[in-house]
Amino acid sequence: MGSHGIKDQIAIIAMGCTPFGEHWDKGADDLLIEASNEAYAVAGLGKDDVDAYWVGTAMSGSSGLVASKPLHLDNKPVTHVQNMCATGGEALRNASYAVASGAYDVAMAIGVEKVKDSGYQGLVGASRAPTDGTERTLTAAAMYAMCVPAYGKKYGVDDATMREVLAHISWKNHFNGARNHRAQFKKEVTTETICNSPLMAGTLRVFDCSGVADGATAAIICRAEDAHKYTDKPVYGKAVSFIAGNASGNADPNYDYTYFPEIGAVAADAYQQAGITNPREQIAMAEVHDCFTPAELIIMEELQLCERGTAWKEVLAGTFDLDGDFPINPDGGLKSFGHPVGASGLRKIFECYTQLRGEAPPERTIKTIDRGLAMTQDLGGYPGEMVAMVSIWGRELG
Amino acid sequence: MRGIIASGAYLPYRRLDRSDISKFLGSGGGRGTRTVASYDEDTTTLGVEAARVALQHAPAGFQPDQLWFATVDPAYTDKTNATTLHAALRLECDIALDFGAAARSAVGALRTALTGGGSVLVVSSDIRTGQPGSGDEAGGGDAGAALVVGDESHGPVIAEYLGGASATEEFIDRWRVPGATESGNWEERFGETQYLPLGASAWKRGLDAAGVGADQVDHLIVSGLHGRAVRAMVGRLGEAKAKVVDDRTATVGNVGAAQVGLLLTDVLEQAGPGQVIAVLSLADGADLLVFRTTDAIAGYSSHRTVADQVAGGAALTYGKFLSWRGNLAVEGPRRPAPSRISASVSARSREYKYAFVGARDRASGALHLPPARFSRDGDAFDDMDPVPMSEVQGTVATFTIDRIAYSPSPPIVFAVVDFDGGGRLPVELCDLDADALAIGDRVELTFRRLFSADGIHNYFWKARPVR
Secondary structure (H helix, E strand, C coil), X not given: CCCCCCCCCEEEEEEEECCCECCCCCCHHHHHXXXXXXXXXXXXXXXXXXXXXXXXXXXXXXXXXXXXXXXXXXXXXXXXXXXXXXXXXXXXXXXXXXXXXXXXXXXXXXXXXXXXXXXXXXXXXXXXXXXXXXXXCCCHHHHHHCHHHHHHHHHCCCHHHHHHHHHHHHHHHHHHHCCCCCCCCCCCCCHHHHHCCCEEECCEEHHHECCCCEEEEEEEEEEHHHHHHCCCCCEEEEEEEEEECCCCHHHCCCCCCCCCHHHHHHHHHHHHHHCCCCHHHHCCEEECCCCEHHHHHHHHHHCCCCCCCCHHHHHHHCCCCCCCCCCECCCCHHHHHCCCHXXXXXXXXXXXXXXXXXXXXXXXXXXXXXXXXXXXXXXXXECCXXXXXXXXXXCCCC | CEEEEEEEEECCCEEEECHHHHHHHCCCCCCCEEEECCCCCCHHHHHHHHHHHHHHHCCCCCCCCEEEXXXXXXXXXXXXXXXXXXXXCCCCCCEEEEECCCHHHHHHHHHHHHHCCCCEEEEEEEECCCCCCCHHHHHECEEEEEEEEEECCCCCCCXXXXXXXXXXXXXXXXXXXXXXXXXXXXXHHHHHHHHHHHHHHXXXXXXXXXXXXXXXXXXXXXXECCHHHHXXXXXXXXXXXXXXXXXXXXXXXXXXXXXXXXXXXXXXXXCCCCCEEEEEEECCEEEEEXXXXXXXXXXXXXXXXXXXXXXXXXXXXXXXXXXXXXXXCCCCCCCCCCCCCCHHHHHHCHHHHHHCEEEEECCCCCEECCCCCECCCCCCECCEEEEECCCCCEEEEEEEEECCCCCCCCCEEEEEEEECCCCEEEEEECCCCHHHCCCCCEEEEEEEEEEEECCEEEEEEEEEECC
């Protein structure tokens, strides 16, 4: 038994990604078609050239028909994947195994979400199983808000400094998104604006929360040895790791809301798969799940990019800025790129793919990219109760 | 000897200053305050809270033979409400009954218990309101009361029932059609003429039956929703009138069906041994109940007394009062309203949902809320003991104010609560001002109605600060 990974066994040969945002004039089908068509065009393939499909959506439909119907696929295996906010990454992970196993030559993973048709603020979850009415009713914002005072208290960071740290994360992601034509919010925002925006939950303000957006992303993969048939710039899979936590955090008095053990565990597994011993120096960048600013803060520590209790200092020092030593969310992140749940995991991979292929515009090209590796991190759920994924990608084999 | 073994009352935390009514409306109102059930309370939850207090005062491990529940404002008709109390209190008795939705049903249930057999937990509660600016709105109050009735085989009797009498007459004084939340009232001078002879008759016959004279009464309770008749009645009770007790209407309001239970509890919490208590209720007739306290009352411990609860509480604006009672619609967060709960899921989790029973891993001792099959600590599987947690206090580990979640009265305050002796649950807080909360604060559980959907009420527990 063991987690062996599929390092260097598959490669991404093409991707497509719609702009994320409020697409009042497009449905899930339109977004999915748009992202897929872009990927087909980049790969020089038609939809029938893809042997199998995985489609991820958390709340915009179910079953393989989500993709087979709008793409009018004939006799193709299409699998629907749902794993909360890690849905998009999960779609690609499962497609990767199918290709690595030799079952299919070419596979496609699509992530799509249409969230702006509900008429409500924020995300409205998919229809849920009937319950006894005793479950928690508070929002994701409120759950992550609990991390702020907990982290500050544990590491001796006062409220004002915590506010400054969270504002820097939001500011940084908006700064990056302002340099990305596909982002939902293409505008820099001052920390003053961030700190004066309306309160949502706890001390979290509107600008601490990810953008609620529609969007779709698609990726076409093949076995690594076949990649150059399709592209000169393949992006090789180094690690795809996923775990679902045991959800005990909210029932365990020992859990203190300052760490996400699921992410620490999945990162360790991914580093092991990829043979990485010092992620901070070996990897160029990370796209992480900044659903709320305190999540990004804690993720820095779980990914071993800094010691526990020090991420706040690194944030303020600019380590994770676009021109920093380890850029985080150079595409703008969930905060400013937007968060169509089922698409976000693939969107993060799209930025790794873009940077590794040298296709990011000069104003957004990270200076660390010659390290040759980029990673994504997804989570779905809440502190104490989450699923987590890490993927690592590289431009060279070996 | 048969009588009262224990009693308890529950007053909701919020108070409406009656002068706020006239400030808002330009009319109505009055002096003093009234209690206000929270938006997440109904007569069933008020009854549960009162019964919890009464059972705390009963002998350890006491289980009644029957549970009777009476209210004017039942959460359900057709379906029995007493079964919810039965589940929340984790009672083992085979009988749980509702008495019909008239104010008199509560005193009637008490009298029936006193003249019957076995032990009976008699619970009454009421939520009183009226049209904005009305006398019923200002004069009413919300409360629950519970009395444990039995004989010495069930526990020490603190007040022996000496006897009583009743009188009944058909006349239209106040009325409410099913489904309405407000009552109509006839011109009050008419009701007074009807009540006074009925009260006088019950008084005379009841004292005779009890074998006591008016001059022997130490505590006189006169109860009724007809304030004018109640005041006039007191004046006609001879030497006993000097012993009339504070009916708490200045601070609590007239709590209707719960008034006899509330005032009797109040008196029992203050009385010494060997004292005679006369309770005269005017409601569609008259009922007199006469008790004499026993020596056991000297050792009768009492927490959460009526007096303490009257002295506690915090102000509520009239606007909130109106919205909580459904007389002022306020826009909530733009979030979907919750779906109705599932009957079958609720039945499967009955012990947890209604009685807040967790599970403790026999090997590691880890306490699970809600109960789990696999332990979170170690490898134990299906090896846990049920642990009732509703009376266990806890400490706020962390908390958050959620301004965007659905709530009938936003914002929601949620706290991660670590319970004494183990167990953690993120739970909604109530009866507090959010800015007064701090990590480390002590909280206790309270039974609430979280929301209703498709006419089905969702009952579960919240936490409130220990005060």
